[in-house]
């Protein structure tokens with residue numbers, strides 16, 4: 066298959082592209098490379114350093130499937146440059162879909178976010194519940210979903226709403242809850258927990274890669290919207306899991322106003338036959354094994370918000 070991956074140099078993309086190449090797919094990797102490029106050269110890989118807003122019809126020539134990952138990829142980054150967040154998630158997604166349609170692309174896989182639900186009291190947040198996004202990032206993801214779905218009569222569409230991802234990737238992110246708290250434990254022997262009772266859904270990055278492959282290999286069979294997250298856990302419980310692996314103290318700051326607390330239910334995906342193989346414990350152990358002696362060498366670009374803030378005059382035009 067010939068696959069165009071947007072945001073291919075990011076946390077998901079730099080893990081996904083080598084897997085796709087191993088399966089003999091031909092990949093066009095499009096990315097602005099805000100956080101660098103960790104993709105290795107390969108005969109079946111073409112890397113294009115480009116903003117997806119500038120993609121033209123010919124860029125999608127002979128593409129079978131688009132895996133759309135490019136986005137400003139969390140709440141605080143979305144607030145940093147709100148207009149750009151809307152442009153990338155909505156305007157660029159619309160242009161991408163129009164170019165996909167005029168090139169007869171047969172399938173789009175979109176990485177939305179479980180955060181589109183906003184705050185929910187329900188224990189089982191399923192795909193049919195209303196969306197009440199809070200931040201610019203969540204709102205732009207919701208509109209991107211709707212833009213993509215408006216093409217559903219002509220293109221097969223699988224929209225994935227991943228939970229917060231954890232685990233190792235060539236382009237590492239230490240701004241995601243499990244990864245960040247494990248980093249703090251390794252670096253400072255102290256885990257800072259703000260509040261701690263907030264529930265967050267989680268998915269191991271290897272499972273998420275398998276989710277992408279699952280929809281890629283099932284072509285037109287599984288269209289629609291699917292949650293992807295298998296462990297709903299409070300931040301404090303995550304910290305306690307880390308403490309069991311990395312010798313560290315937990316410091317709790319009470320009375321914080323982080324209201325984001327939600328859990329997702331992925332029964333719809335599980336009922337299709339998808340089986341997760343890993344969990345948060347695997348991610349903590351893998352990060353500990355890899356970074357135990359390298360934690361002082363972690364680069365600033367692993368902290369997406371800080372990196373974009375520092376580089377914004379150069380990167381966010």
Ligand SMILES: NC(=O)c1ccc[n+]([C@@H]2O[C@H](COP(=O)([O-])OP(=O)(O)OC[C@H]3O[C@@H](n4cnc5c(N)ncnc54)[C@H](O)[C@@H]3O)[C@@H](O)[C@H]2O)c1
Nearest residue numbers: 072074075076077096097098099116117135136138229230
């Ligand atoms: N990591 C998570 O926990 C998580 C959870 C749910 C959903 N998602 C979604 O998954 C996708 C991938 O996230 P990630 O964790 O890999 O983030 P990331 O920030 O590591 O990767 C995003 C990549 O997109 C690129 N990019 C951004 N805007 C672009 C543009 N206009 N044109 C071309 N490239 C552009 C960036 O340079 C970056 O390499 C995003 O859409 C994100 O919203 C992530």
